[in-house]
Amino acid sequence: MNVIKKFFKSFMYAFAGIRAVCSERNFRFHLFAMVVVIIAGFLTGISANEWTILLLAIAAVLSLEMTNSAIERVVDLVTDEFHPLAKRAKDLAAGAVLIAAIFSVIIGLIIFLPKWFEF
Numbered sequence: 001m002n003v004i005k006k007f008f009k010s011f012m013y014a015f016a017g018i019r020a021v022c023s024e025r026n027f028r029f030h031l032f033a034m035v036v037v038i039i040a041g042f043l044t045g046i047s048a049n050e051w052t053i054l055l056l057a058i059a060a061v062l063s064l065e066m067t068n069s070a071i072e073r074v075v076d077l078v079t080d081e082f083h084p085l086a087k088r089a090k091d092l093a094a095g096a097v098l099i100a101a102i103f104s105v106i107i108g109l110i111i112f113l114p115k116w117f118e119f
């Protein structure tokens with residue numbers, strides 16, 4: 001029983017994290033992009049494999065954005081002064097999101113462009 005309670009509590013904390021990040025501008029932008037891509041997927045008509053790849057890309061961007069946010073919070077907790085390592089940590093985390101976002105856009109183009117322009 002205790003194990004189930006603990007497991008349920010962990011879920012609640014995870015949902016609290018998701019709720020918290022939903023108030024952040026960058027995450028909202030990614031959520032908006034996700035909705036646009038999902039609508040485009042339904043309107044265009046893509047295969048199960050294409051849905052899988054698209055959803056993986058979306059999950060990667062959203063998860064990394066949350067990780068970036070977490071790293072920003074921890075850095076701010078450790079110091080509010082300028083520190084090269086603080087800058088490095090935040091820039092690395094932001095770079096990770098950017099890489100995932102760029103490759104997600106490329107994946108989206110590979111999936112959608114041939115269907116829209118029939119080549």
Ligand SMILES: Nc1ncnc2c1ncn2[C@@H]1O[C@H](COP(=O)(O)OP(=O)(O)OP(=O)(O)O)[C@@H](O)[C@H]1O
Nearest residue numbers: 026072079080081082083084086087088090091094
């Ligand atoms: N303590 C610090 N020391 C050195 N550089 C910092 C520090 N805090 C932030 N920076 C630099 O300023 C940039 C912006 O920092 P900030 O904390 O505003 O992040 P952000 O990406 O704008 O986050 P948010 O999503 O909260 O707007 C960082 O990417 C980093 O380059």
